[in-house]
Amino acid sequence: MSKDIRYAEARALQGHRAGFASRVVADAIDLGVAWLLGLSALLAAGVVRYLLTGPPLRLPVLPNWLDGVAGAAVAVTYLALSWAATGRSVGKQIAGLRVVDRTGRRLSLWRAWSRAVLYVLFPAGLLWVLASRRNASVQDLIVGTAVVYDWAYHAADDASPTGQA
């Protein structure tokens, strides 16, 4: 798999733990994706309301608390499902990263959900990557996960995406 990668330095780092910059880029993209998902949900709700109650067609305005809860729910759902399915959300796909557990295997749904909740509640935990010798965030330490460079394609039923186990 790694033979398809033209950059020698990238080939050498496949499976290694990713640093702060790559993960920030990936998470920023994921934040945008989550925001787009929430916006799409609002738009769908507006269209449904328009169909049920008539004009005008406009986005629903949620109360602040509901806005926050709904946004968090969308983000957690998106991140948990993508990490549990392939180990990579859209942002990590672009950045060439994958979330695995301590043994290099794909996350269980429970572990993925826990990690997603922790990230939504405490995004600043990512900063610990800067200080960690193993490039681990606070969430990684709590849940027992790692983010590695992995540019290769892995089928969803491949239990060991990094090929380490």
Added chain:
Amino acid sequence: MGDSEGALVPVRSELVGAPRVPDGRADLPWLLVAAAFGLAVEAQRRSLDAADAVVGRFGWPLRALARPAVALARGSVAVARHHLDLDGWVARGLAEQRRAQAVAVNAGRALVAAVLDEIDLDQVVARVDIGRVVDRVDPNQVAARIDLDEIVARVDVDAVAARIDLDAIVSRVDIDAIVARVDLPALTEGVIDEVDLGEIIRESSSTMATETVDALRVQGMRVDGLVSRVVDRILLRQGERQTGPPLDELRP
């Protein structure tokens, strides 16, 4: 000779008309008798001449014996000629022979013409079985006899081509009708199916995307290393970070 003249008499009388009798003194039977007698006398004279010639060649004994007989015979012939007007009869018989021949020829021609008039050619042709004739003709043999190369070699193709008015022919072609008969949508569909445009677009776009993303990922890796080294330097750390694959943690 006498039989043929007798046979021709009715033909002559019917087809040529009334018989011609020279100077009115003789009819045909008498003429024939006279001619026969004349021929006999003439034959005798010629035989006597021959005998005379033979005697002259074989010497005096024979001549002495034969001369009186020959002289006697000649004398008798001369007497007969003089008294019977033999020469005149002979000439008349010869003339009659010639005329009879001419009459016979004319009569034959007239007969043939009359027969032809009587024949209905249409009926004859109707009785001919053309099918059987054609059956007996072998087209392959006929064709084998024809030298096509020679025939073609004699044809001036350039001259033939020069006489063809291509503009006139093309102007008679209804292009619209031809185009209308072409199933353009089906043709286009077939071409598109063969080309598989989607696969081309996918390949090129995925190649572009891969190059862009790979460049971005590599930049991310470099920045990761740079940031880590800067932070480690600030924290006065010694040695490299433990960023090996996660499984390494499980190893003793």
